[in-house]
Amino acid sequence: MQKMVVQLKKTDWYDRFFSQRKILVTGGTGSIGSELVKSLLHHGVTRVVVLSKDDSKQYMMKQRLISKENISFILGDVREYETLKEATRGMDLVFHTAALKQIGICEDNPKEAILTNTMGTVNIIRACLENRVQKLINISTDKAVHPTSIMGATKFLSEKLIQEASRRPDVQTRFCSIRFGNVLNSRGSVIPLWLEQYRSGQPLQVTDLAMTRFAMTIPQAVELIKESAFLCQGGETFIFKMKSVRLGDLVQAMKAVLSDCNMNGAQFVLTGPRPGEKSFEQLLFADEAKRLFENEQLYVVLPHQSSSTPQARFKRARHNEYRSDLAQKWSVPELVALLRPVIKQSLGDETNG
Structure with a gap:
């Protein structure tokens, strides 16, 4: 199967960069945050501190990593500055992954989205400045480009x-900041939602078969987050290179994988777009094209009036727009190959034959 993103080679500079560092990950029990934490533990870090407000997720993560001595947990909310001030004390790097990410929930609760996503960012910036943290890496989304939703606006x-x-x-x-699209099989994304609907005997809800979305896997997101942290000089926006998925093709792939797993009878129902949803996503503002550089894995938008240049292996990019409806698409066979192991694992041992 053709890879979605060229995989980074495991080189010594990961270990050199992260070795002996003290690192805080906000939202560290989430789908991306937890995988980032596990990955960082392999690079000789002095300590990784996980901050999240969900005690159940913290408990489960502690049990999974019980043999690791260089990890600790803080139960807290990014809305609370004093909590972040204490959490960032002595830290070298901070990865800010904590956020309210569900579009519908943010639409229904705009104040809560602002308090967590926007004011939480205000607080983590202030805390990092107060404690002279070396780097703060903010995790963003394509929905921040020409936002039509509350979640996108907060990002x-x-x-x-x-x-x-x-x-x-x-x-x-x-x-x-690091800007990417949908992360396949992350908590709250469409694949886990469809599986839950299937298990409960409900029809699988589809908004619009013609919708397109940028997509990548959790391991790819983690690897590219680490590369962006290494490359960060200040003020950049890193944009991951991704193929996109047409929702109708994802439906076909899901049907095929469920059939392969002897899980027949799945019914899909069209519901129409939800408030705040776009028919396609964008990863680039028009004015950013003049400051855009690229390497094999990602684009980087330099800050306005920057006197710096990207690190080696970057060249000036020639893009005026980067849209999911115009980007190279995943084919149905490629999606089937990608989804099969994920769905088999999610459905349990009964589907493994």
Whole structure:
């Protein structure tokens, strides 16, 4: 199967960069945060601190990593500045993954989305500045580009806050954002939702077969987050190179995999787009094209009036837009190959034959 993103080679610079570092991961019990934590533990870090507000997820993660001595947990909320001030004390790097990500929930609860996504970013920036953290890496989304949803708007503001922080004079902390699309099989994404609907005997809900979305796997997201942290000089926005998925093709692939697993009878029902949803996503603002560079894995947008240049292996990119409806698509056979192991694992041993 053709790979979605060229995989990074395991080179010594990962270990050199992360070795002996103290690292905080906000939202560290989430789908991406937890995998990032596990990956960082393989690079000789002094300590990884996981901050999240879900005690049940923390308990389960502690049990899975009980043999690891260089990990600790803080039960807390990014809305609370004093909690973040204490959590960032002595840290070298901070990965800010904590967020409310569900579009529908954010639409229904805009104040809560603002408090967590936007004010949480204000708080983590302030805490990193106070404690002179070396780098803060903010995890963003394609929904921050020309946002039509509350969630997208809060992420847009978070990116702007990161950029503003990087422009402050005499700042020791380096700030950057990482922007990518849908992460397949992450908590709250469509694949786990469909599996839950199937298990409960409900029809599998589909918004619009013509919709397109950028997509990548959790391991790919983690590897590219680490590369962006290494490359961050201050004020950049890193954009992952991804193929896109047409929802109708994903439905066909899901049907095929369920059939392979002797799970027949799945019924799909069209529901129409939900409030705030787009028919396609974008990863690039038009004005960013003038400051866009690329290597094999990603694009980087340099900050306005930057006197710096990207690190080696980057060249100037020639893109005016980066849209999921125009990007290279995953084929149905490729999606089947990608989804089969994920769905078999999720459905349990009865499907493994």
